[in-house]
Amino acid sequence: MAGAHSVRVAVAQMTSINDLAANFATCSRLVKEAASAGAKLLCFPENFSYVGDKDADNIKIAEPLDGPIMQGYCSLARESSMWLSLGGFQEKGSDDAHLCNTHVLLDDAGNIRSTYRKIHLFDVDIPGARSYKESSFTKAGKDIVEIDSPVGRLDPTVCYDLRFPELYQQLRFQHEAQVLLVPSAFSKVTSQVHWEILLRARAIETQCYVIAAAQAGKHNDKTESYGDLLIIDPWGTVVGRLPAKRHVISFPRRTPLGKIRSSSTPQQHHKHILAKRCSSTSSNSVSVKSRAGELDSVIMAGASSVRVAVAQMTSINDLAANFATCSRLVKLYLVYGLFNLFLEFVYPKEAASAGAKLLCLPENFSYVGDKDGDSLKVAETLDGPIMQGYCSLARESSMWLSLGGFQEKGSDDAHLCNTHVLVDDAGNIRSTYRKMHLFDVDIPGGRSYKESSFTEAGKDIVAVDSPVGRLGPTVCYDLRFPELYQQLRFQHEAQVLLVPSAFTKVTGQAHWEILLRARAIETQCYVIAAAQAGKHNDKRESYGDSLIIDPWGTVIGRLPDRLSTGIAVADIDFSLIDSVRAKMPIAKHRKSIDFWKSASL
Known part of the structure; x- marks a missing residue:
């Protein structure tokens, strides 16, 4: 039963066909079931009223x-005294050759309260392969829509819109969304990897409920949808999912929005980032004898293009001990490289090319203090002995190092910069990125923490060319702000996104992998995420789980134990980047800054 401060909603899953009357009959049955469950809102999937055998059929009806x-x-809404989310409806366009894919919201009196016309249309043309142009028969919408309802402020979208986080950022931070509606007819191929990941990411980033109604199964001989309707709470937890052989699920909107938004507050940390400037496959395992739990394993990937490695470690309040651990991690990979050289002689066709070109270390690789003041005490300039020691390590190993974040001395004694340093294989500092998004939270009578009290926020986006592609460095909490990664990909042409982190155990369990895979899918980049793992001291523990993710969102590098110290290895395949971007050309479908300004008026 819903509590006094919760509202019941329902979401539908169905298999629409080329029969308007049959689909209406199905929807009528679903409405009755939702009404009997006490729902105030029922959400239908895209193309709820009709799915034609070909695009021209949709134009005709x-x-x-x-x-x-x-x-x-x-009439259904009025008779059931229930709001209906109907998206998308084949609305007649401005000419006979086009329609609008329109998400219609009806109130419980049967009145049309809002109409949102799908903004992002899917056009793809791969010479000698696939060609499809949704724009040939559909007119794109131009306006963002929101409407207040008995279940909160609703913000409608449609299907392919899901791949564009900037739309959902607008809905949350410019239009104060509480519930995001995503009616869809996702294909089976894309949904198996992307559907749940992207929906949960949208919920986490916006701290909104997400209701995703889905078409499911075979509509005709040519069209099949993935299904899997979902209701997701603002923490990113799936709270509603259809059991087998059922059609409607309802739930009380239990999780308080205010509690989540006050405990993790991206709105106050949300930056006008557009104004910033740019200054596996299954793997084989080789075990390495652990030294007091410090070095457990290296995970090897199959043969491909350019090799990278990601580290996992547990830094402590001892600069020398942490440097020794990092040195052993570098040497661990060098041992792995020699093993591959041996394979090249024995199995020349099957052997992977030896030698990582880049090793990524996690945030606070050089030091984790018992309290914030400890980090200030060890902060140094980039030409100080700590960083110069790591530059020597890069030079001696002939390998690029991603070092993020380093406690760089700030502009005064009371502040440091959380700096991601990229060092080349000659030991030269090639770029520095200073963490932009700082975590400040103050809950009256509860938690209070201000990273800004001892850390200066960075102001510049950085991208740098390297032997493993164009790198886009970030740090930890940045991960929650998709607009930064959109800038790195679409303005600065990043191919590999670096996310060194020290996620807490609580947030890591709920958000870490979801957000990393979402960033890979949205940007069509590789993501390398080095993680702190385990207990640093009596007060601090990190989640761990270092990952390497490909541009399709598949995890291709991971240690077998998320808390162990070691490295995982995978390959950056530039042909895969090109292939994914050609088959899903989201760069061509993104909207300009001016578009979002006018759409929000």
């Missing part, structure tokens, strides 16, 4: 909103 098809659904 398209109607204006005052036509008999939509008016029938208005």
